[in-house]
Amino acid sequence: MALVLAPLPLLVAVVPVTFAGGGARRWFGGRGEGQRAQAQAAKDEAAAAFYELDTAQRDLRISIETITAVDDSPAARRAKSGFESLGERIDQVSRDYITAVDSHDLDRDDLDAGAASRAREDLIRAKDELRRTKADLDRFEQGLGPLLAQAETQLARLAPAVERARQALRAASEALDAVRGSGLRADDLAARLAALAPELTKLNEGAGRHGVQETIRRADDVLRRAEAVRGEAERLPERAAEIDRRLVSLRTRAQAITTRAEGVGPVLSELRRRYSAACWQDLQTVPEQATRDVAQAEAKLKEAREARGEQRWADATALLSTVRALLNTTDEAVSAAGDRLRRLDEVSFDRGKEVERTRFAIRDAQRLAMAGRDTPDPRHARPLDAAVERLDRAIAGLEGRHPDWWHFLSETEAVRQTVGRVVQEIREERAGGH
Structure with a gap:
């Protein structure tokens, strides 16, 4: 019996340990x-x-x-x-x-x-x-705040800039269609609009391909060029009408100058009869020059009409500007003959008015030069004294049987211009606090 009972305490001690493990977490205390x-x-x-x-x-x-x-x-x-x-x-x-x-x-x-x-x-x-x-x-x-703010501002501009460019292109195309519908070709405007097609393609490809800054720059450029085309297209009917008016006006003016130029001959005869050669010699070529200038103007008018008919608006405008310049020059030359005779008649009848007018200008300048001073500034006194002497010489030059009245008038005008420059200098110096 003792042999049987001896192992029992060991079994009792082992069992709790065996069952306590059973797959659960091992606890090792608080x-x-x-x-x-x-x-x-x-x-x-x-x-x-x-x-x-x-x-x-x-x-x-x-x-x-x-x-x-x-x-x-x-x-x-x-x-x-x-x-x-x-x-x-x-x-x-x-x-x-x-x-x-x-x-x-x-x-x-x-x-x-x-x-x-x-x-x-x-x-x-x-x-x-x-x-x-x-x-x-x-x-x-x-x-990164400043850099990010700037970048976000640029990105915020991107979509609106591209959309504005597209709208401008549509508006330009519609304006061009309207002009063509009125019978005007506007070929140059159509060519300029067509040149923007590749730019629109790049805009549609987006900033992912071309970059944000480049896309914004391209959108702004397309906007500017498209608006220019639209504006010119909208103004084209009025431009055509203006060219038509100028063609008629300049043609009428050329005819009037031709008629007036025919009167230069009698004026020159009167000048020759009453005044010395120095008074009219520079006007001798006016009739021939007027004839040549008017003929050239009429030729340019013909070219302008042809350009208008072919709707070459820039050429027509440039030609009309040339015609106007020619007629202005001719008009001045034709007017100069009659003006010369009038001025010579006035001064030869009463030189006193011209002399007094010039002396008044000199005295007025002298008073200004002396204002607030005991003695005038030599920079102002010298030219004013020279002006007095020049006027005296011009008056003395009228002595003789055939005085050069035109030289006298030219001298008095030159004296007044000199005096005017002195007056301007004095006023500028005083205004500047010198």
Whole structure:
């Protein structure tokens, strides 16, 4: 019996241990579970820091892409390089975090207090590094404020700029159709509008292919050129009507000048009869020159009419400007003969008016030069004294049987011009506080 009963205490001692294991977690006391909980809390905080850093990096990447899409300046390139350097650091701290997580299985049944403590330390270290990197990332992002604001402004301009360009092209096309519908060809405007087609194609391809800044520049250029075409197309009917009016007006003026030029001959005969050669010699060629200029003007008018008929508006306008210049020159020359005779008659009848007019101008300038001074400034006195002497010589030159009245008139006019310049200088100096 003793041999049978001896093993029983051993069986009783072993059974509780065998059944207590049964696949359940091994409990090692309150302190161990506290260490596991602290490690788990550190793991959760590290995970939150990792998520925050990853989110911040994604947001910042969008900002950098926005800047580099618009801006190619050195500052933008530095921002991109700085972000790439931060990205390398983020990759490293992320790897360290993942390594720390993978190195410690906090759900292990046999996790002891020491392992839990080491896990907690590693995870806290990973969390702290993640947060420091996040803080550096935030500071870097704050420094991008001006660049990002400028880039966002450019991007905000992009879509409206492209749309305005498209609308301008449509408006130009509609204006051109309306002009053609009225019977005007407007071939040059059509060619200019057609030249914008490749630019529209590039606009439609978008900023992704051509860049934001280049697309905005192209849109602004298309807008400007399309609006110019539209404006000229809308003004074309009035331009054609204006050219028609000018053709009639200049033709009438050419005829009038021709008629007036026929009267220059009798005027020259009167000048020759009553005055010395010096008074009229420079007018001898006026009749012949008037005839040539009017003939040239009429030839240009004919070319202008042809250009108008062919709707070469720029050519017609240029030719009409040439006609006008020719007729202006001829008109002045024809008028000069009659004006010369009138002025000579007036001065030869009463030279006193011309002399007094000139002396008054000199005296007025002298009073101005002396205003507020005891003696005049030599810079003003010398030309005024010379003007007095020049006038005296002009008056003396009228002595004789055949005085050169035209020389006298030319001299008095020159004296008044000299005096006028002195007066202008004095006023400018005083206005400037000199």
